[in-house]
Amino acid sequence: MGVKIVPRHGDSLKEKLYLLAIVGGLKVTFSHFMKNLKDTSNIETICYPEEQPKDITSRYRGVHRLTKREDDSVRCVACFMCATACPAECIFIEAVEREDGVDEKMPSKFSIDLLECVFCGGCVEACPCDAIRMDTGIFSFVKKNREDFVLDRDTLLSHKPMKGSN
Amino acid sequence: MATITVDDVEIKVKDDALLIEELLANGIEIPHFCYHPALGKDGNCRMCMVEIEGKKRPQIACDTPIKDGMVIRTKSDSIQRVKRQILEMELINHPIDCPVCDQAGECSLQNYYMDVGLYESRLSTTKTRGQKHVDIGANVVLDQERCVLCTRCVRFTKDITKTKELGVLNRTDHSVITTFPGKPLSNPYAMNVVDLCPVGALTSSDFRFHKRVWFLKPDEGICNGCSKGCSIYVDHHKAKYEDDTIFRYRPRYNDRVNGYFICDDGRLSYKIENKNRDSYAQIRGNESEHEYATGKLVRLLKRHHGKALFLLSPSLSLEEMVEVKRLAKYYDAKISGYDINEHDPKFGDDYLKCSDLSTNRRGFNLLDIDDKEANLVEYASGSEMLILIGRDDASGFDKYKNISVKVSINASMPKSAEIYDLFLPMKTHMSREGSFINIDGYLQFHKTHVEYGTQTQSLCDIVTTVLEEQSSTCRDIWDKSLTSIIKNIDLEDIKKESIKMSSL
Incomplete structure (x- = not known):
């Protein structure tokens, strides 16, 4: 491997003074301040929860969902790749033999503990079958009991992708 | 004693041994399917190719006797290319269903592919299909599509148990491992074929889908089924929020006691162990x-x-x-x-x-x-x-x-x-x-x-x-x-x- 020599900054008088950099930063701050003072309608603040965010895109990592096959059955084959990749170890799977001839294996239990989940998206990347996605757009998940945060297989299957995602 | 040169390193080896035995004994990785120390050479998988100086073409290490002064290369570009081609051929009709395959994680085919695989398919025709999840008896499940036809299982029933339940049927890419009609696999050592199988063609219905192998922690123990005291691996795992549980026993090589195998009764005795752990005063x-x-x-x-x-x-x-x-x-x-x-x-x-x-x-x-x-x-x-x-x-x-x-x-x-x-x-x-x-x-x-x-x-x-x-x-x-x-x-x-x- 070749060695790349990176020039070291901060030795010139202009850089040592700091003042020029501070003035540059304050210029940006004051330009925004003046702009927002003249026209308040452009300020990026919403009155949550009455007003819901509109900038959740399909790439946003929301609550998980399990995808389905064309025949509406579970796509997951319980290969445990997501559970292996999960840094929070919050995916609990039990595998059984699949009897309907579509595939050999499927999950009898597939739960995600959302209180332990760190929403890293590792499970989605690890899945070889595109069976788990985080494109539901659900960013706020509120329940009254700890147990209700453990989503089971059927709940995960019932989640719909958000509009605009494919 | 003979001296051979492997990848520019001189090693001392036994005279009368097979090349692959000594190479493996010296920690040199040689991919192989059909060779097994208990079953000997067969030379059908062609996976253990090495380059021997003085020979025109690459040679299989499993059926080559050692000669003093041999010069061998195991990692040259031409050898890697040969291995890649052999793997490509093995995978032509392989279903590539690693997500549902119990062998994933301890599969030779998977490991070798990660080393020297082609990583792109050149196949334009449809794959030849075989039977999947066939119960061939003695808790062994056969998947003909995943098989690489190394015939280790066939040779085990022929040479070790001498029961001869398994055989190869048909020719070319229609060749499959099968039992005789109405004669299931049934001998007290039958489940050893699951360990012998280098791929996921033979899996155990007892272990099937219970645990992915990479979670298991193997402990070295001895079996308490009888007074033979066979050496085994105790594969157990403590899942989150659950108790430590034994999922399977596997034979552990011990030339003084059990060799490479254990009996099925001993293998399945882990269930009693799991049950006994709930005993209370x-x-x-x-x-x-x-x-x-x-x-x-x-x-x-x-x-x-x-x-x-x-x-x-x-x-x-x-x-x-x-x-x-x-x-x-x-x-x-x-x-x-x-x-x-x-x-x-x-x-x-x-x-x-x-x-x-x-x-x-x-x-x-x-x-x-x-x-x-x-x-x-x-x-x-x-x-x-x-x-x-x-x-x-x-x-x-x-x-x-x-x-x-x-x-x-x-x-x-x-x-x-x-x-x-x-x-x-x-x-x-x-x-x-x-x-x-x-x-x-x-x-x-x-x-x-x-x-x-x-x-x-x-x-x-x-x-x-x-x-x-x-x-x-x-x-x-x-x-x-x-x-x-x-x-x-x-x-x-x-x-x-x-x-x-x-x-x-």
Whole structure:
């Protein structure tokens, strides 16, 4: 491997003074301040929860969902790749033999503990079958009991992708 | 001795050996499917190609005898290209269903592909299909599509068990492994084909889908199914929020005891281990707290000082026998190892299975523990209290009216709890260390640590608790008493390998 020599900054008088950099930063701050003072309608603040965010895109990592096959059955084959990749170890799977001839294996239990989940998206990347996605757009998940945060297989299957995602 | 040069490094090897044997023995990775040390060479998979100087084409390492002065290259570009081509051919009809395949994680095909795979498909025609999840008997499930036709399983049933249930049917890419019509795989060693199979073509229906293999933690232990004491791997895993559980036993190579294989009965005996781990203390059939039950044992021993009889199972480890002997001496009690239950004349055969089902009967001779029936009758008629350790046959002592108290210390729950005044569970075989002498006189060390969720103590710990001492490890017990009895063998030696005892 070749060695790349990176020039070291901060030795010139202009850089040592700091003042020029501070003035540059304050210029940006004051330009925004003046702009927002003249026209308040452009300020990026919403009155949550009455007003819901509109900038959740399909790439946003929301609550998980399990995808389905064309025949509406579970796509997951319980290969445990997501559970292996999960840094929070919050995916609990039990595998059984699949009897309907579509595939050999499927999950009898597939739960995600959302209180332990760190929403890293590792499970989605690890899945070889595109069976788990985080494109539901659900960013706020509120329940009254700890147990209700453990989503089971059927709940995960019932989640719909958000509009605009494919 | 011959000297050969492998990838510019000179190594000394045996003259008459096969090239692949010596290369593998020297830690040089040679991909192979059909070669297996127990089954020998077959030369059908062509995966173990190496370049030999002076030969025009690449040669297979498994069917090449060693010659002095050979110059071999195993990692040159041309060899990598040959391996890539062979793997591409193996994968033409492979279903690539690794997500549902139980072998994933310990699959040779997967491993070699990660090393030298082509990583892109050039196939434009459809794949040849075969039968999937076929139950061919003896808990073995066959998937013909995943098979690489190495014929290890066929050669196992032909050469090792000599039952010849499996064969190759049809020609070219329609070739499949199959059984004869109406003749399923059925021999007491059949499940070894699951370990032999380098890919996911043969999987065990007993283990199938229960656990992915990369989660399993293999401990090195010895089987307690019979007095052979085969070396095994105990694959267990403690999942989050769940207890440590054993998922399977696999044979561990030991040329002195079992070679490469184990019997199916031993292999499936892990289920008893898992069940026994739920044992709890009982006083006259009612569940009791562990500490209270241990205290009760001490009180009973004190009350019947000099009038107690310890009856030992021949499956206890040497350390446990020594400790119980010490306990019996402290309470001035008699001790006997007479046992007829751990023997099944129908179980044994001429290969690995032995009719003697105990794991350490020879330990009685070594430690001078009496196991004669006449002496037991004499001891029993003079005792008030009976303490059964590692066994559950108190009903045989109903005729002795003088025995008023019966205690059992065992891993498994008693069959009828009411006959015992006290039942105290002890840790199962796979949750403690210990040394055992097998039927051929090999002294072996067993070390597996499948964790316990409950307070249950090992037998050695129960003894030290009763005697109010610090708990002692196997090393302590060897230093204290066993080293003076077994003079020429040390504990550290048997931790490495099984050693035949010169005198017994």
